[in-house]
Amino acid sequence: MLSITADHALRAVLLLARIPSDHAMRADAIAEAIGAPRNYLAKTLNALAKSGIVRSSRGPFGGFSLAVSPLELTVARVTQLFDERPRTGHCLLSKARCDADNPCAAHGRWTAITASALQAIETTTIADLLGEGTPTPADMAPSHARPWMNGRRKPVTNGAAHPATENTLRAS
Numbered sequence: 001m002l003s004i005t006a007d008h009a010l011r012a013v014l015l016l017a018r019i020p021s022d023h024a025m026r027a028d029a030i031a032e033a034i035g036a037p038r039n040y041l042a043k044t045l046n047a048l049a050k051s052g053i054v055r056s057s058r059g060p061f062g063g064f065s066l067a068v069s070p071l072e073l074t075v076a077r078v079t080q081l082f083d084e085r086p087r088t089g090h091c092l093l094s095k096a097r098c099d100a101d102n103p104c105a106a107h108g109r110w111t112a113i114t115a116s117a118l119q120a121i122e123t124t125t126i127a128d129l130l131g132e133g134t135p136t137p138a139d140m141a142p143s144h145a146r147p148w149m150n151g152r153r154k155p156v157t158n159g160a161a162h163p164a165t166e167n168t169l170r171a172s
Contacts, residue, residue: 006082024063070126
């Protein structure tokens, strides 16, 4: 139902919705986590940033973070950047134009299916897909226990950065 690009975008947004709002995640870490090609996902994330769905920041603590509340962000807003809405003017059973005045045998059922799918995509939020924002044990782990994630602020432990964070920064 979704293009590969829309699927990757949705998976990336779901991943970003699960990290604390004051943290960012590098594009390569997002790509690895969702199983998407790095360069391909970077372009997808930049399109999401241009649309205002995610924020992009540069630097050693940079990366991508969600710019819209998961409670307000719909699946349609994320996916419509990469997929056109289904067109219903073409008949499934012939080359002719199909409409309510001149329906084919599949017209009524297909119209109901596409309307139902569109309605679900337009009303389902990212929070809905995440179980209404219920945190998982991984979400509750301290950020230094998740080296794939960069905090906007430098984590400090007794005046020094945590070793896992320093390794992440060197790899950037």
